[in-house]
Amino acid sequence: MTESFDADVLIVGSGIMGATVAAELRRRRPTARILMVEAGTQLPGTEAPGMHLHDTQDGAVRESYNAHAAAGTQSMYVGAAAHAGFPASPADAEPGLYTLGALGHDGAQFPAAAVGWNVGGMGAHWTAACPTPWGTEIPDLTAQTWEEDLALASEHLRVTPDLFGPTPAGRFVLDRMATAFAGAWAPGRGPQTMPMAVFEGADGRRLRVGPAVIFPPIAHDRADPHFRLLDGRVVTRVLWDGDTAVGVAATRTSTGEQEEWLAERVVVCADPLRTPQLLWASGVRDAAVGRGLNEHAFIAGRVLVPESELSGARIEGLSEGEWMTDSLWMPHSGPQQPGHWQVSVAPLYADDLATVSGVTVGISVYVPTAVREENRLVFSDEPDAVGLPSFSVEFSYDDEDEGSIARAMDTQRAVMAVIGGSDGIPEQLRLAAGSSLHASGTTRMSRDDDGSGVCDANGRVWRRPGLFVAGASVLPTPIVGNVTLAACTTAVRVARAVAEELAA
Numbered sequence: 006m007t008e009s010f011d012a013d014v015l016i017v018g019s020g021i022m023g024a025t026v027a028a029e030l031r032r033r034r035p036t037a038r039i040l041m042v043e044a045g046t047q048l049p050g051t052e053a054p055g056m057h058l059h060d061t062q063d064g065a066v067r068e069s070y071n072a073h074a075a076a077g078t079q080s081m082y083v084g085a086a087a088h089a090g091f092p093a094s095p096a097d098a099e100p101g102l103y104t105l106g107a108l109g110h111d112g113a114q115f116p117a118a119a120v121g122w123n124v125g126g127m128g129a130h131w132t133a134a135c136p137t138p139w140g141t142e143i144p145d146l147t148a149q150t151w152e153e154d155l156a157l158a159s160e161h162l163r164v165t166p167d168l169f170g171p172t173p174a175g176r177f178v179l180d181r182m183a184t185a186f187a188g189a190w191a192p193g194r195g196p197q198t199m200p201m202a203v204f205e206g207a208d209g210r211r212l213r214v215g216p217a218v219i220f221p222p223i224a225h226d227r228a229d230p231h232f233r234l235l236d237g238r239v240v241t242r243v244l245w246d247g248d249t250a251v252g253v254a255a256t257r258t259s260t261g262e263q264e265e266w267l268a269e270r271v272v273v274c275a276d277p278l279r280t281p282q283l284l285w286a287s288g289v290r291d292a293a294v295g296r297g298l299n300e301h302a303f304i305a306g307r308v309l310v311p312e313s314e315l316s317g318a319r320i321e322g323l324s325e326g327e328w329m330t331d332s333l334w335m336p337h338s339g340p341q342q343p344g345h346w347q348v349s350v351a352p353l354y355a356d357d358l359a360t361v362s363g364v365t366v367g368i369s370v371y372v373p374t375a376v377r378e379e380n381r382l383v384f385s386d387e388p389d390a391v392g393l394p395s396f397s398v399e400f401s402y403d404d405e406d407e408g409s410i411a412r413a414m415d416t417q418r419a420v421m422a423v424i425g426g427s428d429g430i431p432e433q434l435r436l437a438a439g440s441s442l443h444a445s446g447t448t449r450m451s452r453d454d455d456g457s458g459v460c461d462a463n464g465r466v467w468r469r470p471g472l473f474v475a476g477a478s479v480l481p482t483p484i485v486g487n488v489t490l491a492a493c494t495t496a497v498r499v500a501r502a503v504a505e506e507l508a509a
């Protein structure tokens with residue numbers, strides 16, 4: 006062991022969940038000593054660990070990020086950016102996104118899924134859309150403090166309702182959507198701008214909220230006596246004193262050295278696929294670990310709208326460093342309008358690449374699917390590419406899901422026809438499972454320790470004092486929209502519970 010740090014709380018994972026736990030804990034217990042252990046390292050082309058790729062000063066990296074993000078769907082971003090193979094030695098692994106197959110898992114039934122392997126996790130790549138969770142998305146178990154949890158999560162993510170539009174062309178799209186849906190929405194849930202985890206920087210640029218914004222010490226930890234980031238360490242198991250978590254064992258990827266890091270509390274924020282994996286590797290093998298994997302279905306769509314169809318609405322050019330002018334939203338409204346609609350508007354250029362000839366309107370529809378126990382991760386004793394238990398994903402849709410997906414595709418075609426008019430060019434694509442990167446439910450909360458869940462509503466793992474889990478894996482409900490804001494409420498709850506335990 007070359008270093009030591011006397012930690013009160015050890016957080017596994019430096020993504021948005023790890024950062025939110027750290028930030029909320031810091032707010033409640035400013036002198037609590039926090040150790041964050043992360044498998045990946047800093048992304049090349051960024052100026053600091055945990056920084057979002059969009060916000061780098063490196064113009065080439067930013068342009069490359071925007072070019073990938075402009076595809077408008079997570080799986081297409083990942084398709085261009087993910088590593089499909091993992092090197093024989095983790096020391097040689099480039100920071101970034103990896104497919105499940107690359108890491109040695111069987112993801113054939115969840116083929117478009119990917120995981121982050123860099124400081125900041127997916128929070129250094131994400132689009133930052135933060136629709137407000139609503140209705141069936143809100144867990145009964147957290148209903149009592151939901152408003153406070155959501156307000157805190159929104160504060161950490163700096164969620165802003167209207168930094169992207171509506172421009173006049175965006176207003177045209179909103180109006181056409183309102184016509185297409187003909188008022189079939191719950192109060193306040195009509196077409197509107199998308200809340201985003203974006204803020205205006207000092208130079209007027211719109212910056213994305215990544216882990217280094219949520220918890221700035223991630224970017225410059227040596228300046229902070231109460232925080233240490235250990236990157237390039239794969240946590241292989243939780244360390245126990247009896248049933249009580251007392252730290253973690255980790256492998257240093259650069260040297261293969263085995264290390265042990267101790268702490269009063271351990272919080273696992275390792276994403277919805279690797280949080281249950283680490284629990285399994287640590288001997289927490291309750292029936293609910295890895296079960297109830299849920300993800301909304303994802304229908305990508307796009308309609309090219311020529312200027313002649315825009316009723317004179319002005320088309321704005323792109324701001325520097327952006328790939329869209331408008332980020333718009335049609336929230337789900339329960340049975341009368343079950344889908345979540347994520348809409349982007351960008352100028353469309355004529356063949357000369359200089360004259361604006363219309364707009365391209367990206368229209369993704371997310372369709373809720375039922376939570377079913379048989380959708381799950383099945384772990385094996387075979388090691389994955391980094392020595393943790395490999396898993397296969399069992400995932401399918403039932404007849405009811407298929408019916409909902411078919412109806413959503415019909416509605417999407419109808420809405421695109423209204424937006425595009427007679428000269429619009431629509432396209433539609435049902436994406437493969439896993440493509441949203443919004444998986445949830447694999448270490449779900451439950452009211453009682455009755456086998457239906459892995460932890461309580463504050464992320465405390467049943468019968469394992471000192472061990473907490475946070476993130477989308479803890480959400481027990483079917484999530485319809487983008488999952489991150491809802492997931493952050495679990496991070497806020499864990500931080501509150503840990504702070505209370507430390508104070509006791």
Ligand SMILES: Cc1cc2nc3c(=O)[nH]c(=O)nc-3n(C[C@H](O)[C@H](O)[C@H](O)COP(=O)(O)OP(=O)(O)OC[C@H]3O[C@@H](n4cnc5c(N)ncnc54)[C@H](O)[C@@H]3O)c2cc1C
Nearest residue numbers: 018020021022044126127131132133134240275487488489
């Ligand atoms: C291109 C893209 C666009 C997206 N757009 C949106 C959006 O608009 N809105 C939205 O809500 N969501 C979006 N998402 C999803 C969103 O980014 C994730 O929901 C969120 O970032 C997950 O945060 P997390 O902290 O749970 O996990 P992660 O970001 O995956 O972080 C987990 C970290 O844990 C580390 N880790 C895992 N296992 C171990 C281990 N054993 N030892 C040490 N470290 C470990 C990983 O390396 C990783 O860095 C998008 C994702 C991508 C990639």
